[in-house]
Amino acid sequence: MTTTGATGSTTLHAGHAHLPDGLARDVRITIAGGRFTEVIPGAPAQDGDTRLPGVVFPGLANAHSHAFHRALRGRTHDDGGTFWTWRERMYAVAAHLEPDSYLALARATYAEMALAGITAVGEFHYLHHGPGGRRYMDPNAMGRALVRAAADAGVRLTLLDTCYLVGGLTAAGHTPLEGTQLRFGDGDASTWSLRVDDLRDHTDGGPAHLRVGAAIHSVRAVPRDQLRPVAAWARRTGRPLHLHLSEQPAENQACLDHHGLTPTGLLEAEGVLGPDLTAVHATHLTDDDIALLGAHHTWACFCPTTERDLADGIGPARALRDAGARLSLGSDQHAVVDLLEEARALEMHERLATLERGRLSPDALLAAATAHESIGWPDAGRIQVGARADLVAVRTDTVRTAGSDPAQLLLSATAADVDTVVVDGETVVAGGRHRLGDVGALLHEAITPLWQQPPRDEREDTRS
Structure with missing residues (x-):
């Protein structure tokens, strides 16, 4: 498939495609x-059209x-x-990564995401500084490595620069x-924001398709008086x-x-809840927590394969959706x-927890899997005139998909x-191959050295 330049255009043809109104043919x-400048359902292919296989999402x-x-995969299951x-x-x-090695690892990881049909990623970034907390000459060197990695891999990036100030929370x-x-800390929210102010969006062209966002690591890692700032x-910077x-x-x-409050209750008391907030995991919630998150129309981001890998539990996805969360x-x-x-696990976990099928429809699962608005790209996630031209063609003739109803793929x-x-x-992936080539080799080259190095003594370099 050819790519489009600043003035050129290309026309694709899909036998089936998921449009805002549902699955359409031809x-x-x-x-x-x-x-996307034209989307016409029910139209036969014409000479010169590039035909896409399977179902287009x-x-x-x-x-x-x-x-x-990503370097932890297959390394944490003993004992x-x-x-x-x-x-x-x-x-x-984290102790071993520097900007160059982080670039290599993130580039390969983002390329793996592209192979999986991911066109934009929200990177929850808190590995800010050097070993022992040493500041790099460029305070955002690690973040800029992520920006370059995403550009090389061909995915849009939302760099969710994360405020991480303390080591944990106890009753005391x-x-x-x-x-x-x-390596994670900036001292306080004010110093954190000054560093992040040096990062700039590139939403159309430029060195990367980049949005800069913000994150509070957790109520464990950010004290109460720093949540509101x-x-x-x-919110001041959008x-x-x-x-x-x-x-x-x-x-x-x-x-x-x-605090005498649940984490959700603490966020409500400090004015953090709102429709611009994405609460990640949201696994262990009370009924009052669910009602609060729903009333504020927050986003709830579930990560089912991680939540089951870490034995975190099954979050109340359907209950949150029913309450008004997205x-x-x-x-x-x-x-x-x-x-x-x-997406499939979101429904399957609901089935395990409730002993009921059909808790979340295929359309609801697709909406969750394409929720670009949650990471600051409201003009993406739909095949519609005027939207960003992102699409994923999924084959229907493999040993996994052969015979499947296109509407249930x-x-x-x-x-x-x-x-x-x-x-x-x-075009970032064609014929199941990424434009960077052998992504498995890139992952191997980036990850293997991290497990061959001796442990670093974090006390060896603490200059600020």
Whole structure:
């Protein structure tokens, strides 16, 4: 497939395509300047049209990613363990990364996402500084590595720069940063915002398709008096705002013990809840929590493959949706990079929890998998004139999909069935192959050295 230039156009033909009104047959799609300029259902293919295989979906949105966690896949399952022991392995990887090695790892990780049909990613970025908290000459060197990685891999990036100020929360209060956590901290919300102010959006062209957003890591990592300033900065600058919420019962208990409030109740008291907020995980919620999140029409980002990998639990997706919240999806720690699987798991987890089928319809699952608005791209996630020209062609003739009803392909296909991916009018994946070549080799080259290095003594370099 050819790509479109600034003035040229190309026309594609899909036997089936998911449009805003539902699944349509024989759809001619014209792209120019990175946008859909014509979408005509019921139109036969014409000479010169590029035929897309299978069923065509809007581009998928990965609303929650920690790119460096990709190095943990297949490395955390010995001796069982818990979320908290898994976190120690995560810190061990973070301790070794510098801008160049982070670029290599993130480029390969984002390319893997593109192969899975992901056209935009929300990167929950808190690995800001050097070992021991040392500041790089460019305070955003690690963030800029992520920006370049996404551009190389051909996906849009929302850099959710994360405020992470303290080491944890107990009944007695917050604990200081220590060890690898020193790389995450900026001191306070004001200093954090000054650093983030140096980052700029590139929403049309430029070195990358980039939006800068904000995140509160969690009520564990940001003290109460710093929550409101982060949210205020995000809203003053029009940035999407994300945070981890109630991922673990221990987080809820610590918040109750210290503040007398659930994490959701604390966010409500500090004015953080709102329709621009995405609450990631939202696993262990009370009925009052669900009502609050629904009343504010927040986004709830579920990461089912991570939540089951870490034994976090099953979140109340249907209850949140019924209360008024909106759903999005993420691959989080990338135990699996497959947004089709994340969407399917949303329904399957509901089935396990309730013993009922059909809790979330295929259309509702597709809406969650294409929720670009959650990460600041409201003009993406639909095949419609004027929208960003993102699409994903999923084959219907593989051993997984053969015989499936095109309207139910989301319930049978996997990332391995993705054939073609177009992002802002540019072909990034064709015939199941990424433009960067062998992505498996890129991942191997980026990850293997991280596990061959001896542990770094975080105390060896603490100059600021």
